Amino acid sequence: MSAESHRTDRIAVIDDESESLASICRALKKVGYDVSSFEDGVAAVQNLEALQDVDLVVTDLKMPRVDGIQVLRKVRAVNREAGFLIVTGHGTVETAVEALKSGADDYILKPLDLFELRERVRQILEKRRPENELRFLRRQIAAGGMSSIVGKSAAIQRLQEQITIVAPTRSTVLLLGESGTGKDLAAQTIHASSPRSGASFLPLNCAALSPTLLESELFGHEKGAFTGAVERRLGKLELADRGTLFLDEIGEMPLEMQVKLLRFLETREIMRVGGSSPLTLDIRLIAATNRELALAVQQQKFRTDLYYRLKVVTLVMPPLRDRTEDIPLLVWHFLTQFSAEHGRPSLSISEEALRALVRYPWPGNVRELKNLIENLVVFSKQPLLQLADLPLEMRQPAANGFPSSTRLGLFEELNMNSIERQAILQALERTGGNRAKAAQLLGIGLRTLQTKLKEYGMTER
Ligand SMILES: Nc1ncnc2c1ncn2[C@@H]1O[C@H](COP(=O)(O)OP(=O)(O)O)[C@@H](O)[C@H]1O
Numbered sequence: 001m002s003a004e005s006h007r008t009d010r011i012a013v014i015d016d017e018s019e020s021l022a023s024i025c026r027a028l029k030k031v032g033y034d035v036s037s038f039e040d041g042v043a044a045v046q047n048l049e050a051l052q053d054v055d056l057v058v059t060d061l062k063m064p065r066v067d068g069i070q071v072l073r074k075v076r077a078v079n080r081e082a083g084f085l086i087v088t089g090h091g092t093v094e095t096a097v098e099a100l101k102s103g104a105d106d107y108i109l110k111p112l113d114l115f116e117l118r119e120r121v122r123q124i125l126e127k128r129r130p131e132n133e134l135r136f137l138r139r140q141i142a143a144g145g146m147s148s149i150v151g152k153s154a155a156i157q158r159l160q161e162q163i164t165i166v167a168p169t170r171s172t173v174l175l176l177g178e179s180g181t182g183k184d185l186a187a188q189t190i191h192a193s194s195p196r197s198g199a200s201f202l203p204l205n206c207a208a209l210s211p212t213l214l215e216s217e218l219f220g221h222e223k224g225a226f227t228g229a230v231e232r233r234l235g236k237l238e239l240a241d242r243g244t245l246f247l248d249e250i251g252e253m254p255l256e257m258q259v260k261l262l263r264f265l266e267t268r269e270i271m272r273v274g275g276s277s278p279l280t281l282d283i284r285l286i287a288a289t290n291r292e293l294a295l296a297v298q299q300q301k302f303r304t305d306l307y308y309r310l311k312v313v314t315l316v317m318p319p320l321r322d323r324t325e326d327i328p329l330l331v332w333h334f335l336t337q338f339s340a341e342h343g344r345p346s347l348s349i350s351e352e353a354l355r356a357l358v359r360y361p362w363p364g365n366v367r368e369l370k371n372l373i374e375n376l377v378v379f380s381k382q383p384l385l386q387l388a389d390l391p392l393e394m395r396q397p398a399a400n401g402f403p404s405s406t407r408l409g410l411f412e413e414l415n416m417n418s419i420e421r422q423a424i425l426q427a428l429e430r431t432g433g434n435r436a437k438a439a440q441l442l443g444i445g446l447r448t449l450q451t452k453l454k455e456y457g458m459t460e461r
């Protein structure tokens with residue numbers, strides 16, 4: 001999973017020694033963090049509001065009146081998710097341990113090694129990223145400033161830009177993408193960010209109706225136009241006047257309807273079925289399909305002229321499996337949304353479970369992911385979703401994911417020690433040599449792992 005964040009991490013630094021404060025701030029700013037500073041513990045607790053949104057606090061331990069531990073308690077009361085790195089002078093290791101017991105993530109000794117400092121900061125941010133992202137999303141939602149299309153991948157960013165450009169115009173837009181990739185959502189977003197947002201957005205699914213019904217749905221009919229037409233009925237086109245009409249699954253539109261739609265797009269006029277005078281309409285049309293329209297054109301199932309008319313502005317919705325970096329964001333987004341909707345405390349997800357979701361190919365795209373998360377929120381008993389909570393097909397490593405080399409070759413030794421050794425090596429490899437994480441992955445204690453490393457003469461790393 002990509003650890004890269006879609007926003008700048010915010011760090012607050014608190015130290016009563018001004019030189020030390022300045023050098024820590026400089027070291028962190030240099031690598032791109034958004035840094036704010038406080039001259040001592042008192043200044044920090046007087047500005048708790050400013051600390052509500054930080055991802056990490058670096059604080060000196062020994063400060064007059066309000067020390068690092070007190071700062072930690074105060075900040076955590078308003079910001080449960082923030083990481084804490086305690087900075088302490090030589091000789092106060094006991095107090096540093098005390099700080100860890102009070103919930104700090106780590107401590108670092110003075111005089112400071114700035115590389116070391118940055119490394120610890122990076123690690124804590126990484127560890128706390130899921131919680132921090134959740135807090136961030138919660139605030140965005142509370143502030144109503146949430147862009148409805150979640151994602152940070154290049155593809156989604158481009159889509160958002162394209163939407164910003166086309167939304168204010170009356171251009172017809174064609175949305176292409178597999179089912180569940182967000183075509184409906186994109187259409188609604190275009191309408192909502194257009195000058196037409198005050199008027200209606202009307203969706204019509206072309207695959208759901210018979211050709212005759214589709215025609216009267218679209219164009220409306222006069223009383224008595226055909227048997228059963230007992231009343232005059234306004235069509236979707238007329239109802240969408242000044243607004244946006246969204247024709248979903250346009251690839252399924254019967255050929256004779258395609259002719260009529262094309263005529264409307266050229267003249268901007270309609271005639272109700274059985275009617276005699278044309279009506280001029282001001283409509284923005286958005287069409288969507290999960291079919292290869294170009295292929296349908298080749299097979300003469302879709303009119304070339306209509307196709308060219310529609311495809312002037314084409315937005316392609318990429319499948320979720322091609323933008324895996326969006327998966328964690330979507331997971332956090334839906335966790336927050338459904339926790340709130342179902343009145344449940346905000347759920348988190350374990351690193352391991354999240355990784356499995358990133359690996360899964362999502363044939364049903366975002367729709368499938370959204371449904372899964374809602375289901376998990378409703379049925380979860382624990383506040384942290386674990387790998388075991390996921391459906392079986394998502395728990396299995398994908399063929400293109402991690403090497404499934406835990407399966408030993410036919411000619412390999414089926415000797416317990418050698419298998420164990422292999423497992424340890426792989427665990428260390430996957431965790432970049434981090435023994436604590438490797439032990440966790442193996443399901444054994446750190447002590448046990450260390451003993452085994454010694455036993456196998458693997459203590460070099
Ligand atoms: N990028 C996204 N961010 C947030 N929600 C999304 C995103 N893409 C899709 N969804 C949600 O997933 C569901 C399926 O999307 P939808 O627009 O109906 O897909 P499609 O029309 O392509 O089948 C909807 O509930 C939609 O709101």
Ligand SMILES: [Mg+2]
Pocket residue numbers: 180183184248
């Ligand atoms: Mg749809």
